[in-house]
Amino acid sequence: MSAVKSKRMPRAVREQQMMDAAVRTFAQRGYRAASMDEIAELAGVSKPLVYLYLNSKEELFTACIRRESKALVEAVQAGVEPGIPADRQLWSGLRAFFTHTAENPDGWAVLHQQASSHGEPFVSEVGALREEIVAFVTGLIGAAAREAHRDRALPDRDVAGLAQALVGAAEALAGWANVTPGVSAKEAATTLMNFSWAGLENLMHGRGWQSRGD
Template sequence: MAGGASGGARGGTRGRTGGRRMPRAVREQQMMDAAVRTFGQRGYRAASMDEIAELAGVSKPLVYLYLHSKEELFTACIRREAQALLAAVERAVEPGLSADRQLWAGLTAFFAYAAEHPDAWSVLHRQARSHGEPFALEVAAMRDEIVAFVAVLLEAAAREAGSPGPPGERDIAGLAQALVGAAESLAAWVNESGTVSAKEAAATLMNFAWVGLGDLIKGERWSPH
């Protein structure tokens, strides 16, 4: 199979860039880009390796040679997109900011990533969770990392507030779970609506989480300014 795959890659201009063969790492990313797009738009079960290979501009044997089975390819896509989402959120949060500004920055980055990468979002929050335990566990691991990250921000907020009775570890964990769950649901709604920006979504959740439902109904609002 390896010989056939290499021959297929050499057999035309698709396997070359400027007269030279494309490096393996670059080719793998190209295949995974095609896979994320196909899985995200077609769904895991409906997507085929033929479609992915055609979109990537390579032969199907080459996809199998580099990325093995459909299941392994899907798992690799989940891991790559999960790492990218986590990195986007972590990059956005500057340690020197106040706790509320850090949370605002993280939420804005989260919603922006979901909106700017709809196929990746579909892979992570639709396909992976509905096609078996191995895939769902990969997404659960990513979610646990986000929850832990949010918990750190909430602990910092409690310290900033200087409350004589700050929430305990269990309360912080519960609040972090609730906030991440709300962000996931809101991101799905934002992507489906197509009319709400990442900043608008982040403001909605900041008002709900930071100001509180009771004060929000009374007209109070949180502002990044």
């Protein structure tokens, strides 16, 4: 009697399993200290199989960055409902960002800590993610300015600068929230809205801060 053979796991599923293990290992051990042996053991596969599917440690780390970047961008974009008031769009985008980073702390650690601190080509990969997020936020701020001024909008340079500042603040706040017990995604989003929206609203109504005597 022939033995019943179990179905082979599809390649895409096996790759996701190895990527999940890699993200967890890179986040908790760091890129330099993480080993392919650890990743293979956590994934429940042999080390040669990891190399067969993902070639090298550098390529595996790059693949992790790209996967986590794509997931973050998609989460933020999906969180913003078109057609609602500008402040609600920004709020929902921020809440989606902080919800995703809180629910995926290992992925965020790979992007925000590991990839940014180990040089090329990883820095460029994270830079591409940041540019995509900044472009999306720039669109939200520009739309808010047009909503506030039917006949006038903020200069493009101001909008671009505000988007860079807001994304930088969100990155720093997510890193803090993920290691501070009791800080929810809603609380983090509210903190950043309180910090940013009053200033944005003043700018959109022509009430920008002016230096005196400098």
